[in-house]
Amino acid sequence: MAYPISKLIIPPIYRLWIRKIEGMSNIPPDKPFIVAANHSSYFDDFILPVIIVPKINKRMHAWVNAYYWKNPFSKFFLDLWGGIPMHVAKEENAKEKNKASLRLTINYLKDKEPVMIFPEGKRNDGKLLRGHTGIARLVLNSKVPVLPCGIIDANKVLPKGKFFPRFARCEVKIGKLMHFDKHYGKKPTKKILEEVIRSIMKDIAKLTGQKYNY
Secondary structure (H helix, E strand, C coil): HHHHHHHHHHHHHHEEEEEEECCCHCCCCCCCEEEEECCCCCCCHHHHHHHHHHCCCCCCCEEHHHHHCCHHHHHHHHCCCCCCCCCCCCCCCCCHHHHHHHHHHHHHHCCCCCECCCCCCCCCCCCCCCCCCHHHHHHHHHHHCCEEEEEEEEHHHCCCCCCCCCCCCEEEEECCCCCCHHHHHCCHHHHHHHHHHHHHHHHHHHHHCCCCCC
16 A cells, blocks of 8 residues: 555655756666665654655665654654664674564665665754665675665755754755675675675765765
């Protein structure tokens, strides 16, 4: 039920706050991919599904902090939309739980349902933060390409601490698919994981007109 609602009702509303979209032709219609984007606002959580889901006519999942499953209201919608819980290190058995989430993610990708990840792990203040290597590990395990996306001015539409969108508009730039074939079959060393996440974040930086200095 969530899929028809997201496809028919949410996009027209969300597009009121979108100024421009570039790179729609870079979205692959019939193959799995991992969406990687910067994250400056909760507005980001829906804006990419609003753009991508109608294009591919498939469900789109997302990695979400497991903390949001503690609230019955957010848990209901996260389960309805097929959210994937990711656990922070201080949680009990976090490593094992994240391994299970990784397996679930790969199963969705095998069904050609894309997964959205914000590599920074939390909202920034408009300037890119250091990317975490979880997405790099997923890329090497799933052997699925990455679709980098840059979201510009979402923090002006829905700033931190605000619950309703302001009268501002944002812009979305979708980059070309990134392939990491040269690392497939290799042991995912720290150096390789850092190389993959750095490449992804640098593409996101270019799309948002920023520099990635990590």
